[in-house]
Amino acid sequence: MSTDRKIFKRSYWIAPLLIAGLALGGTAIAVAVDNGSPPEELPAIAEGESGTPASYVPHAAVKAEPLDAVVAGSRVAEALKAGGINDVRVTSDGTRVSVAIEMDEFDDTVSQVWFADLAYGAAVELVTGGGSRSTFETVKSATVDGTSKDGSPTHIDLGVGAVALGQRFNSPADDDSITTAMGQAAAKYNLKVSSVDVFRPLEAAVRVVLVVPESLKPDWTIDELRSALVGQVPTVEGVLVELVTESGEPLLTSGVAYRSGGGGLWFAKGQDTRFGAVHGSLPAGE
Amino acid sequence: MATNSARLSGFDRGLSVAHLLVGFVMALGLLLTTGVFASPAGAEISQDGRRTAWTAADGSFVTVVGNGFSARPNQCVIYSTLTYDSDAPRMIQSGLVRCNGIQLTGSCPDGQTFVERYNGTSYFCRPGYGFNNGTAYDATTYRQSSTSLTFTGHVSGTTWEQAGFGLTNNVRGYAWGEATGTAANCPAPSKGTFNQWKKYSTSAGWSYVTGSSVHQWDDGWANAPCWATVSAAASDGGFNVD
Numbered sequence: 316m317s318t319d320r321k322i323f324k325r326s327y328w329i330a331p332l333l334i335a336g337l338a339l340g341g342t343a344i345a346v347a348v349d350n351g352s353p354p355e356e357l358p359a360i361a362e363g364e365s366g367t368p369a370s371y372v373p374h375a376a377v378k379a380e381p382l383d384a385v386v387a388g389s390r391v392a393e394a395l396k397a398g399g400i401n402d403v404r405v406t407s408d409g410t411r412v413s414v415a416i417e418m419d420e421f422d423d424t425v426s427q428v429w430f431a432d433l434a435y436g437a438a439v440e441l442v443t444g445g446g447s448r449s450t451f452e453t454v455k456s457a458t459v460d461g462t463s464k465d466g467s468p469t470h471i472d473l474g475v476g477a478v479a480l481g482q483r484f485n486s487p488a489d490d491d492s493i494t495t496a497m498g499q500a501a502a503k504y505n506l507k508v509s510s511v512d513v514f515r516p517l518e519a520a521v522r523v524v525l526v527v528p529e530s531l532k533p534d535w536t537i538d539e540l541r542s543a544l545v546g547q548v549p550t551v552e553g554v555l556v557e558l559v560t561e562s563g564e565p566l567l568t569s570g571v572a573y574r575s576g577g578g579g580l581w582f583a584k585g586q587d588t589r590f591g592a593v594h595g596s597l598p599a600g601e
Numbered sequence: 602m603a604t605n606s607a608r609l610s611g612f613d614r615g616l617s618v619a620h621l622l623v624g625f626v627m628a629l630g631l632l633l634t635t636g637v638f639a640s641p642a643g644a645e646i647s648q649d650g651r652r653t654a655w656t657a658a659d660g661s662f663v664t665v666v667g668n669g670f671s672a673r674p675n676q677c678v679i680y681s682t683l684t685y686d687s688d689a690p691r692m693i694q695s696g697l698v699r700c701n702g703i704q705l706t707g708s709c710p711d712g713q714t715f716v717e718r719y720n721g722t723s724y725f726c727r728p729g730y731g732f733n734n735g736t737a738y739d740a741t742t743y744r745q746s747s748t749s750l751t752f753t754g755h756v757s758g759t760t761w762e763q764a765g766f767g768l769t770n771n772v773r774g775y776a777w778g779e780a781t782g783t784a785a786n787c788p789a790p791s792k793g794t795f796n797q798w799k800k801y802s803t804s805a806g807w808s809y810v811t812g813s814s815v816h817q818w819d820d821g822w823a824n825a826p827c828w829a830t831v832s833a834a835a836s837d838g839g840f841n842v843d
Contacts, residue, residue: 364757366730369713425723451729451758474716474761476727536675536783538703568723571707578708581723588645591783593677594706594724595694595717596646598775599818601687 368449370479371573372548377481381444384412391437394516398430399461405438411455414438414473421461421469425579426522426555428473429570431459433553435473436574437516445481450575453480457575478576484552486519493551497523500543505531509559520553520572521545527558527566536591537569549573558590567592647787647819649828649842650777653800654812658684660743660752660801661774661810663839667734668792670699676782677705680793680842683777684742684752688770692719693763695740695756697732703782714738716754718763729758737796742774747803774800775816778842780827787827791843798838810838 382390384405392403402417416431435457436450443453457473487493490513497511501523509524523544537556545554553572559565567582567590580587580594587594653661663682670678681696693716700711706726709715714729732738740756744766751764766772776795780788799807813834819825828842 364730366714366732366758368730368758369710369728371710423720423723425725428725449730449758471764472762474727475759476716477713477730477758478728536703538675538707541707569707571704573708576708576728578704578706578726579723580706580725588783591675591703592707593675593700593703593782595679595681595683595698595715595726596648596779596781597690597692597719598652598683598685598687598773598816599646599648599820601685601771 364451366477368451368477368479369576370482372482372484375479375482376445376447377483378446379444379481382441384442387438387441390441391434391516394437395430395434395514397512398433398514399427400430400434403434403438405442407442408455411453412439412442413455414457416457416459416473418459418461420464421459421471422463423469423471425568425570425581426557427461428459428577428579429553429555429572431473432570432572432575432577433514433516433520435577436478436552436572440480440517440574443480448480449477450480451475451477473575473577476576478574482552482574484518484550484573486551490519493519493521497521497544500540501525503543504533504535504540506540506558514553517552517574519551520555521551522555522557524557524559526561529561533590536593537567538591538593540590541569541571558586566590645783645820645822646779646781647822647825647827648777648779649817649819649826649831650775650795650815651798651810651813651831651834651840652816653774653810654814655800656771656773657769657802658772658774658800659747659803660684660741660807661776662739662741662743662797662799662801662807663776664737664796665696665740665776666737666794666796667697667699667732668794669734669790671788671791672699672701672711672780673782673784673786673788674702676701676780676784676788677703678788678791679705679777679779679781680795681777681779682740682742682795682798683775684766684772685775686766686770686772689765689767690719690721691752691763691766693717693742693752693754693761695742695754695759697738697740697756700782701784714740714756714758716756716759716761718754718761720763721765725761727759727761729756732757737794743801744803774810776840777816778828780822785823787822787824789824789827791827793828793842794839795841796837796839798834798840800838809836810834813838
């Protein structure tokens with residue numbers, strides 16, 4: 316065998332080894348780069364906890380006369396009775412407010428948490444009178460108690476965020492105009508309205524169920540749809556959007572309550588990608 | 602007259618092609634086993650940071666700095682710490698988020714801290730105070746007691762709980778940068794710093810994370826991974842993503 320042919324036969328293995336080596340090296344770089352330098356010196360650290368609270372409308376900090384806690388709780392519970400709210404008990408220690416909500420059935424679903432969040436936000440607004448403070452400064456606790464589908468008692472803490480009090484959404488006064496607006500917005504996205512329910516914890520909150528044609532490949536996101544339904548600057552204090560198939564199977568449920576800052580998202584497999592619903596993710600590849 | 606090295610037989614040419622194919626298959630196999638091509642269900646994401654080696658974490662604390670975000674349209678960029686029970690599954694996360702044109706989970710807006718929880722089927726988010734780039738914020742998640750199934754998450758201006766974590770399950774702490782959304786590319790430039798990363802044990806208290814490993818996952822963004830460099834961990838557990 317000539318020298319040239321021996322060299323060539325050795326080179327048979329070079330190409331595949333090179334390819335595998337490049338892949339391995341590239342993967343190693345992608346998976347385990349671990350050769351940087353330690354963190355830099357700490358920058359300035361924020362003293363205490365303060366800052367600008369979240370606000371979903373430009374006109375917040377509106378001040379009204381605070382309402383008696385018992386009266387406020389009763390009013391909110393009555394307004395949200397159809398959403399499964401049985402009771403809203405509001406207490407105050409003179410500085411901060413505690414809200415205890417009782418629901419018929421509670422399994423920590425997006426829609427149930429949404430109704431609880433509406434009650435929470437409205438009760439705090441009424442008892443504090445709004446003004447320039449935030450929920451973090453004025454709320455001590457907010458909880459929900461209910462009964463699970465299996466009959467066992469359930470209890471969750473609704474948490475506390477930093478959301479501006481005194482938000483005004485300038486909701487339409489009549490429900491029909493809200494229902495009409497839902498239909499008009501849905502049509503632009505090739506969606507059919509299955510139902511619209513308007514609630515009035517303080518201003519308006521709307522639950523809308525929309526039917527998604529099976530063949531629909533949306534070139535929009537759930538955030539864009541929500542803005543179309545209730546405004547880029549929302550004209551309601553909460554919106555619950557349920558997307559379902561033509562046979563009524565749930566695809567995605569997104570709830571936002573703007574007084575308490577609560578957001579919830581449920582989706583069937585792959586529907587978060589389909590509708591561009593962005594959320595913090597679970598560690599992948601585990 | 603052509604030399605032997607220049608004139609190949611048909612058999613030799615076929616053999617060289619076969620070897621190239623073998624190399625390609627080997628490479629593809631390597632990539633598949635490392636999970637580079639595997640895509641988790643859900644929106645496009647890139648997760649780049651570290652996770653604790655310890656699988657019985659009772660909490661994770663870090664002083665987080667968002668040096669740069671640069672979220673693209675329909676994208677959120679997060680720097681956070683979280684505790685994740687992969688068996689339950691449950692997750693609670695606290696940190697900083699900037700979004701472009703959208704809000705995280707519908708209610709957590711651009712420029713606010715946040716706590717997010719996952720209850721096994723749904724995600725929930727609540728915003729805290731606004732934050733500044735380049736400023737450090739304490740973010741924490743922790744189990745309330747050795748027998749409690751509930752974790753608390755907290756960062757400037759917001760506190761929340763998530764029940765249902767296991768006591769002996771696979772529970773780890775993470776600190777990472779995450780980009781998520783429908784944008785076509787990673788945010789750029791983007792950089793996060795995690796200082797004083799500590800893990801919590803209900804019996805032993807807080808201690809700096811040692812022995813952490815790099816956690817990186819992306820589902821094929823054009824310029825992924827979004828934070829190609831996860832630096833070595835310092836003695837206080839801290840590191841950068843860049």
